[in-house]
Amino acid sequence: MATMAKQDQIIGNSASFLDLMDQISRAAPLDRPMLVIGERGTGKELIAARLHYLSGRWNRNFQKMNCAALAESLLESELFGYEPGAFTGARNRRAGRFEAADEGSLFLDEIGTMSMAAQEKLLRVIEYGEFERVGGTDTINVDVRVIGATNIDLPAAADAGEFRHDLLDRLAFDVITVPPLRERPEDIMLLAEHFGMAMARELEWLVFPGFSRTATEAMMDYAWPGNIRELKNVVERAIYRAWDGEAPICDIVFDPFESPFRPPAKTNRPQNTTPEDNADQQEDVAKAGPCLPEGPFDLRSQVCEFEKTLYGHALKVNRHNQRKAAEHVGLSYDQFRHGLKKHGLL
Numbered sequence: 070m071a072t073m074a075k076q077d078q079i080i081g082n083s084a085s086f087l088d089l090m091d092q093i094s095r096a097a098p099l100d101r102p103m104l105v106i107g108e109r110g111t112g113k114e115l116i117a118a119r120l121h122y123l124s125g126r127w128n129r130n131f132q133k134m135n136c137a138a139l140a141e142s143l144l145e146s147e148l149f150g151y152e153p154g155a156f157t158g159a160r161n162r163r164a165g166r167f168e169a170a171d172e173g174s175l176f177l178d179e180i181g182t183m184s185m186a187a188q189e190k191l192l193r194v195i196e197y198g199e200f201e202r203v204g205g206t207d208t209i210n211v212d213v214r215v216i217g218a219t220n221i222d223l224p225a226a227a228d229a230g231e232f233r234h235d236l237l238d239r240l241a242f243d244v245i246t247v248p249p250l251r252e253r254p255e256d257i258m259l260l261a262e263h264f265g266m267a268m269a270r271e272l273e274w275l276v277f278p279g280f281s282r283t284a285t286e287a288m289m290d291y292a293w294p295g296n297i298r299e300l301k302n303v304v305e306r307a308i309y310r311a312w313d314g315e316a317p318i319c320d321i322v323f324d325p326f327e328s329p330f331r332p333p334a335k336t337n338r339p340q341n342t343t344p345e346d347n348a349d350q351q352e353d354v355a356k357a358g359p360c361l362p363e364g365p366f367d368l369r370s371q372v373c374e375f376e377k378t379l380y381g382h383a384l385k386v387n388r389h390n391q392r393k394a395a396e397h398v399g400l401s402y403d404q405f406r407h408g409l410k411k412h413g414l415l
């Protein structure tokens with residue numbers, strides 16, 4: 070039986086997480102395409118798998134494909150297969166993912182990156198269950214449930230002419246939007262304990278000592294831009310770096326690149342300058358502030374843009390710790406959060 074592996078357990082206890090699980094259970098048995106939307110690392114792939122395994126298709130193939138992983142033409146032959154001679158090197162016929170997923174489900178990750186040509190073919194499979202292999206003329210019939218995922222705003226992409234409206238209408242029979250981890254803080258420590266225990270087991274510690282208060286506070290304060298994938302890494306790193314499994318884990322490193330010896334980021338400055346020149350120039354830029362507009366300009370929107378840049382900068386230099394960032398810019402935590410919301414940075 071195709072059960073989900075133990076490591077694929079979906080954990081959460083917040084109200085929004087439980088609502089999400091409800092929505093998934095209701096949507097799973099429906100033979101309709103679905104869209105899963107959410108920031109990176111929020112568990113979109115796990116959710117797609119759950120939609121499949123809770124559907125009538127559970128004992129059939131669940132195929133996964135990341136649309137951003139392949140160039141345009143390769144993606145088409147990967148999805149729809151090809152006939153001999155379709156392109157140089159295509160000696161034999163090859164079935165694509167749609168044929169492999171027949172009677173099952175196909176998860177299309179980063180669906181917003183798909184070319185217009187591939188989108189057109191996709192629309193036809195979803196609507197009529199038919200397509201031709203690349204370089205072929207025979208029409209193939211399949212019965213595949215498509216589950217798409219993305220972290221971009223697809224309606225905006227459609228308005229900008231980058232995604233087909235008709236495909237969006239068809240895919241968005243229902244949309245499952247996964248809340249980011251920082252919007253469900255109740256789940257942070259639950260997940261941290263879960264990943265912590267699994268890591269302690271992997272290291273063959275006798276017990277998992279838990280996290281110290283400061284470690285807990287640091288994790289609760291952090292904004293988790295990489296969501297659960299990031300949390301898992303941070304927890305596993307903290308545990309393997311800890312000396313042994315006796316004292317509660319207290320050292321949390323959010324950014325493993327942080328080091329006094331870290332090489333400086335590449336800038337677009339002229340090559341033949343010394344580091345001292347660069348430092349001087351950077352200081353000049355900081356003193357000069359943002360570029361001044363040449364013609365007439367809208368003062369309020371310019372100020373607003375600059376404010377947004379400063380909020381982003383404050384977050385970055387404080388490694389997304391909102392409390393520290395607020396302190397850094399002389400605002401209260403609530404004022405700072407308010408500003409982040411206003412600029413759509415939350």
Ligand SMILES: Nc1ncnc2c1ncn2[C@@H]1O[C@H](COP(=O)(O)OP(=O)(O)O)[C@@H](O)[C@H]1O
Binds near residue numbers: 078115116298
């Ligand atoms: N609710 C959850 N409970 C347990 N693990 C989770 C949960 N959500 C995500 N994960 C884990 O986080 C990682 C990222 O999940 P994934 O589904 O690949 O995210 P996305 O596709 O949204 O980037 C995976 O290791 C996954 O197992």
Ligand SMILES: [Mg+2]
Binds near residue numbers: 110113114178
């Ligand atoms: Mg993913």
